Amino acid sequence: MKVGILGATGYTGIELIRILSKHANAKITYLSSKHFESQLISEVYPGLSGFCDKILEGDDFKKAVAICDVIFSTLPHELTFEVGKMVIDAGKKLIDLGPAFRFDDFNFFKKWYGSNVEIEYDKYHKVYGLTELYREKVKNSQIVGNPGCYPTSVILALAPVLKNRVVVDKNIIIDSKSGVSGAGHEPKFSNLYSECNENTKPYKVAKHRHIPEIEQELSKIMEQDVKVVFTPHLVPMTRGILSTIYCNLESDITLEDVYDLYQEFYKNDYFIKILKPGKYPSTKSVAGSNFCQIGFEIDERTNTLIIISAIDNLMKGASGQAVQNMNLMFGLPENKGLDVIRIFP
Amino acid sequence: MKVGILGATGYTGIELIRILSKHANAKITYLSSKHFESQLISEVYPGLSGFCDKILEGDDFKKAVAICDVIFSTLPHELTFEVGKMVIDAGKKLIDLGPAFRFDDFNFFKKWYGSNVEIEYDKYHKVYGLTELYREKVKNSQIVGNPGCYPTSVILALAPVLKNRVVVDKNIIIDSKSGVSGAGHEPKFSNLYSECNENTKPYKVAKHRHIPEIEQELSKIMEQDVKVVFTPHLVPMTRGILSTIYCNLESDITLEDVYDLYQEFYKNDYFIKILKPGKYPSTKSVAGSNFCQIGFEIDERTNTLIIISAIDNLMKGASGQAVQNMNLMFGLPENKGLDVIRIFP
Amino acid sequence: MKVGILGATGYTGIELIRILSKHANAKITYLSSKHFESQLISEVYPGLSGFCDKILEGDDFKKAVAICDVIFSTLPHELTFEVGKMVIDAGKKLIDLGPAFRFDDFNFFKKWYGSNVEIEYDKYHKVYGLTELYREKVKNSQIVGNPGCYPTSVILALAPVLKNRVVVDKNIIIDSKSGVSGAGHEPKFSNLYSECNENTKPYKVAKHRHIPEIEQELSKIMEQDVKVVFTPHLVPMTRGILSTIYCNLESDITLEDVYDLYQEFYKNDYFIKILKPGKYPSTKSVAGSNFCQIGFEIDERTNTLIIISAIDNLMKGASGQAVQNMNLMFGLPENKGLDVIRIFP
Amino acid sequence: MKVGILGATGYTGIELIRILSKHANAKITYLSSKHFESQLISEVYPGLSGFCDKILEGDDFKKAVAICDVIFSTLPHELTFEVGKMVIDAGKKLIDLGPAFRFDDFNFFKKWYGSNVEIEYDKYHKVYGLTELYREKVKNSQIVGNPGCYPTSVILALAPVLKNRVVVDKNIIIDSKSGVSGAGHEPKFSNLYSECNENTKPYKVAKHRHIPEIEQELSKIMEQDVKVVFTPHLVPMTRGILSTIYCNLESDITLEDVYDLYQEFYKNDYFIKILKPGKYPSTKSVAGSNFCQIGFEIDERTNTLIIISAIDNLMKGASGQAVQNMNLMFGLPENKGLDVIRIFP
Known part of the structure; x- marks a missing residue:
């Protein structure tokens, strides 16, 4: 090729x-x-x-x-x-x-x-290229609209519980933290080392252009109109996105049930790693790799499901997923050229 | 003294x-x-x-x-x-x-x-030492229980809208990001430079011991039982806490009205800085100082109020507030010895 | 004023x-x-x-x-x-x-x-404003040429041993490490967070414009022509300069003698901190303050004196020293407005 | 295997x-x-x-x-x-x-x-496993003493000019900067995030245990007793070593000649990258890879050759080189399993 x-x-x-x-x-x-x-x-x-x-x-x-x-x-x-x-x-x-x-x-x-x-x-002749959800369509499309970094981390985290209607469609709160490489390569004041180092800050609160992309896909998964609250933050690291997502649980469900549900949903997805109850994702656990880690916790006091996902924004959040899609479009194994272990420490 | x-x-x-x-x-x-x-x-x-x-x-x-x-x-x-x-x-x-x-x-x-x-x-003979809320009691107490770092950032951010019942008492989501100095001075694997650098990670999700402290105070402010969802995260910086808080709005209110309400609530509080609509707090804007910055956004699409606060966890979140309380207990001006400007960059 | x-x-x-x-x-x-x-x-x-x-x-x-x-x-x-x-x-x-x-x-x-x-x-009517060396002239000048950040860290470290001819005038090697704020506030590719983070790099090797300033002053101190090798580096931090300086010892001298010599030389200088044998400077020990830490080691195997100095590049390396000079020019105590302790951690 | x-x-x-x-x-x-x-x-x-x-x-x-x-x-x-x-x-x-x-x-x-x-x-039956210098012996040894991280960065940088006697054997100054992962995985105060972040500091000045290893090898290369001055520093990054090395030039030589000499010396060495005059190594250019970048500058004013090398301390400085040696010991291509590009940014 x-x-x-x-x-x-x-x-x-x-x-x-x-x-x-x-x-x-x-x-x-x-x-x-x-x-x-x-x-x-x-x-x-x-x-x-x-x-x-x-x-x-x-x-x-x-x-x-x-x-x-x-x-x-x-x-x-x-x-x-x-x-x-x-x-x-x-x-x-x-x-x-x-x-x-x-x-x-x-x-x-x-x-x-x-x-x-x-x-x-x-x-x-195009498809939204979130590989795990549109694998078959990707194989047969001429054009792939590769997902944004935040939407990748969010949609993968929410798809299993929305599809199975484990959570309600209201009050979905998404709080994402991104490394500075996500802000791109442009020389701007706000991207300077001395401005970003030792600094955590929100930006484009409730206004980020990844919102429509997230809502389009969540609505299709749930087959009804879904709206979300989304706040992106910049944290002082180069790579990585961690999204912490809060949903109201529809009904009684245990942490183990949630784990099983995610395992089942992603059983054929090489790049999705579901963490056992008690373990949480971290950006360093996926740095330099195409993996997405997903973990969760139930806050029984408030009946809230907290889902946490971690990706490398330049890999699964951009170029890695793009190559994953390319592999599919040309009949190659999905993880060809992408099967690398995270860099640690 | x-x-x-x-x-x-x-x-x-x-x-x-x-x-x-x-x-x-x-x-x-x-x-x-x-x-x-x-x-x-x-x-x-x-x-x-x-x-x-x-x-x-x-x-x-x-x-x-x-x-x-x-x-x-x-x-x-x-x-x-x-x-x-x-x-x-x-x-x-x-x-x-x-x-x-x-x-x-x-x-x-x-x-x-x-x-x-x-x-x-x-x-x-004691008092909860969140100075802005308990100033008079602090002056007359023998013992001050100085607030935790997360509770300081959270209670100050929520007090005005809970007191005025601008938001409902359900679905209060608190997503906090802390620098690593908040994890203390103990030599543990999880606090090592090489583990924390380039890493954003949640911990003690929905289980952190600052939850009861937050709920005790919010309940008193609102004069009813308030429960919150609270997720702390470690981000790779030494100092600073940024808390992003999500609440459902009770009724129609503009961003300007919210701003006025906070200005009024904290009009006599030297260390509270309310940011104008369109500006958001950042940890670097308060580093090394005793100030707390508070800003907000309304997501009209979901009728959500997003409140963001920033403090230096070792200053307003611990030792700075402790000295602020000491000043009051001994009849000194509240900002004595604390009136320093943030370090930037 | x-x-x-x-x-x-x-x-x-x-x-x-x-x-x-x-x-x-x-x-x-x-x-x-x-x-x-x-x-x-x-x-x-x-x-x-x-x-x-x-x-x-x-x-x-x-x-x-x-x-x-x-x-x-x-x-x-x-x-x-x-x-x-x-x-x-x-x-x-x-x-x-x-x-x-x-x-x-x-x-x-x-x-x-x-x-x-x-x-x-x-x-x-001007003077080179390295306060510790030109205090009296600063008091009476109309114009102060405030020293560069690197020269401040270097000249203060070398003055005592050059003045006392403890080291020879040849083979003076200066290896300096600076935080990124020293590169200024301009939005350039090379100052971006993602370029500087996790990166240590030399620049302008043997060509930096601070060389003539260093050599002018060292030559005056030694009353003969002194040339130096100078390599600046950028390290991933916002503030601070650490200079490691290598000189050939002229004669036998113990570490304790060197310590005494520095103590004597700077006995009236509030902002100079000489570290006892066995302790070395670090940038974090002076961050946010106007102090200069100086320490040393003798490598007996090669008869080399290694001098290490640390300053905050924006304080003693720039604005702090500028105010120190202003104080002198207006008859104020030298440390007025500058007597602050370093920020740690 | x-x-x-x-x-x-x-x-x-x-x-x-x-x-x-x-x-x-x-x-x-x-x-x-x-x-x-x-x-x-x-x-x-x-x-x-x-x-x-x-x-x-x-x-x-x-x-x-x-x-x-x-x-x-x-x-x-x-x-x-x-x-x-x-x-x-x-x-x-x-x-x-x-x-x-x-x-x-x-x-x-x-x-x-x-x-x-x-x-x-x-x-x-052992060999010092600096692959580029002992390739043939490594192939036939039962035991490899894999080199230290600092010695790898230093010996590779100095071998060509010592072998060719371009520099004199006196006054070899080595100033190395290492990421914190080099200090190991032990939970110690000095390795904590809050101690290392925003901090550059020397340690074990003129006393580090990598000195004998460096001197043993340089002496063999030059076929005479060589002593060096060596100062390691910790800089706030996880991975990487940058060594800046200062030598007195033996005779007139141009930067282009030096470049040619290195190119020739390492012409069969896949993992050594000689940078053209005017370019300098940086740790980020080799992060996550097994490459060693080497660049240089001549300071004509002082007749000094400044050599700069960069490696990833955990790869070419430790585990990468260990696998490089394993490959040789088992008759495999030297770069098997190691032929990866640096991570950037």
Whole structure:
């Protein structure tokens, strides 16, 4: 498989390169970068030297689509829509790490992203790429809208109990903590080391653009309209998302029952690790890997189920899941090139 | 004022020394340490050299009470009860940074702390030392049960809306994030640098011993039984607590109204900083200071009020508030020795 | 004293505000900022609210000089030279935190800083503001060239042994480690959290612009031409500089003798802390304070003296020392407003 | 190959498990742990679940040697000597990550490590396992004394210029900065998060036990007695060592010549990355990988060569190099199971 990465020098781009350089079936064929055009990727990131020494090209997306079998895009949505059209026309495949193809309803996308783009959204042959929920559709789609990092950590954590109606549809509170790499590679005041170190802070409270994505998917799982409260926080670490989710229990259920329910729900999912009662996820337990850890606790005093999930935001939350989807789209084992153990300590 | 600190070499102990060494009205007269007995405090912590060079004594608490006007204790509760009795008998004052004197109902304490101690709890002339709520009582008490770090951040954030019944008493969710100094000075695996760095993890989910303290106080404020869900997390920083609190709104209210309500509630409280709508607290904005920042957001989609508070766990969450209480007990201005600006960056 | 700060929103600027807001003899009268002009400083840095709520003005330096008794400048050197002239003409005082006034020989400055400015450098009534070495001159100067952060940590560490010719003038190796705040407040790729965290890296090896400043002063101390090797490194922390310095011993000397020599040399210097043999400095022991810790070891196997010094780069390495100089220039006790204990942990 | 790891739960032990669990030719057959005996390794470290779920056994080293082809030991040297004898007798192989087998002269070992052990040191068929220098001997040895983390970073950096006598043998200054994982997994005050975070500090100045190992090897390379000055520092990060090394140049040589010399010296060494003039190593560029980056600068003003090397202390500095040696001992490609790209960011 010849792969192209459009927008290769952001954190998700270089994570794709890290994974795909060692993927037995992939050959990195095209890399683009607006900021570092004409430089070697291994000059920009010396740690890639010997593994990937390609030139970063500019924005000749047509060429990229022509010479590659699959395109990964980290571009702004306006450009991704263009690339999407080229891919459809050329019978190639596209995995988009941005929001462009994550939605069922285009107006929903336009409202939350403040976009005026006019396209025939339904003509794109696409799927929401949360692999564990849409595995079969991913295999047969041309375009994958790869999920956001927060939605991945949240939807995987909630799917089993919503599907089985163990919890009620009201008062679902999601409190997520992310490492700073999730804020991207842009040089902004708020991303500076001295601003982030020794600092925990919420941002975009109840306004984050991952909310519509979360609600779209939870509503489909529960087959009714679900609304959530979502607060993202930045904590002083580079990688990792920990989501702590609070739901009202519908009925009496033990912690062991909940454990069994999750085990059953994810019994065929290699990358989902359900923790036994008494153990909780931590971001360090999944760092550098594509795994998602899920644990829980029942607060009997308030009849609340507390679900906790941990992922590496650049792996299962972005580039790892993108490659997981690529594997499916090309008939490969889902964990090909991704079967690595977390880094610890 | 002659002050003694029993258990002076833990993080709250040396923070007391840092504050009191520069307090115009206090004279550090007795320091005890089980682990470092007979050493100079400035040998154990060289940064104190020139500011406090006293010898660390052993456990002669009787002597401490005899020669001091006020005792700060960071001892285990069994020992603190003994010291409390000595203080009452001698007509001195005690500020306890542990849980021993925080409760109205001794059985409640015994249940949550698994204690078999038998004492006449009601004979201690004590008050729960959350200064902003109990200022007048603190002035006239012999013993202050200084609040826990999490409860300080939570009760201050919730008091105005519970008192004014702006929110309902159900579904109060508290998600707190603490720096690692909150886990204390003990050498344990879980506190090692390499275990905590790049790691965000929950602990004691729905089981933390600060829950009874929070519920006792919220129930008194609301004049009815209040239960909360509380999840503490460790995040990779040394100082700071950020609590994100979710409540269902009782009725229609604007963000501006909420802001006005908090401003009014805390209008005479020097150390409480209410942030304007659109601004959120961060731990770095209060680091090294005794301030508590409070901000909020309304999620209209779900009719949820989200309250966020930030404190320095060793200052307003422990030693700073202890000195704030000491000032009141001795008729001094509340912010004496505490009026310092946060360290930034 | 009315004080003005030109360039008030960088890290050294807000550190000056932090110190001067609580300085009994200073009144912050003028603040300028190119980036945040017309905003309240307490809007840009909410932690200053209640302590300093002044409007940030633009570049009306003439007004600043007219209404203030002393100006602190963090401006580029071209602008600082202009301000310097205004200050001389108006009979006011200037403390410059940049390199403009640190040099004896203007050509030396121009060469290392690649500057073409033409001014009558000798007409400025100035002094190199390393307080411990130039205390008397500082008292009587109109302009202070406040030392760089690295030079402060290095010159203080070397002065006693160079003055006493305990070490030879060759092979002086300086290996310095700095926190990231030393790289300033500019949003650059290299200062991003995700680039700096978990990363130790050298930069400007043997080329850093603090070299001429170090060599100028060491040469004056030793009364002969001294050259040094200097390598700065960035380590993942916000504040602090640790300099490890290696010199060949001239003759036999014991560690105790070295200790006595330093004690004697700095016997009247409040902010210098000489550590006993066997103890070494650490950045955390001086964080947030104006102290400089100095310790040493003799490697008898190689006849090498290893000197280690630690400062807070924003305090003794910049704004703290600037206020120390201001105190002297206005006849105040040197430690006025600066007598604070380090923050720990 | 059946492998056993004695002392499997320290940081180098679990790093071995991380590598060997994915090594196509290795089968983890025996794990021992004093502290966690009888527990599953995947209970102690949940991130290993699914990759390695073996029971941790006690100290039946005889059994370990009997059922394994190769033993990795992280035990204290007294125990390692016993295991070494068993291995020799049984015709098996041993890779020791401690100091026991790193020395040519047993008295030298005993002096620096304060040991009274009496053994026939010469009867052990052993080699110092710095792979790049002793590749052929490693292939044919039964016992490998795997190098210390600091010595690996230092000897690799100095070998080319000492061998070629580009630098003089005097005044070799080594200033190393290590992440905290190098201090091990023991719960000690000095390793606590709150003590290490925001702290850079030297330790064991001119006294570290890695000095004899460094000097033994440098002396052999240069064929004369070489002494060095060595100062290790702890910096606030988990992984990584950066060594900055200062030498006096013997004669005129350009930076390009130095670059060519290193390229030539290491032309057959997969894991050594020589950086072009103007680029410097950083710990983040090698994190999680087995690579060693080496860069340099010439300070013409002082005729000094500054060499900088970076490794991951747990990989090339310990467990990675141990597996590199294992590969050689069993006729496998040197980079088998180790050919991974650094984690970034």
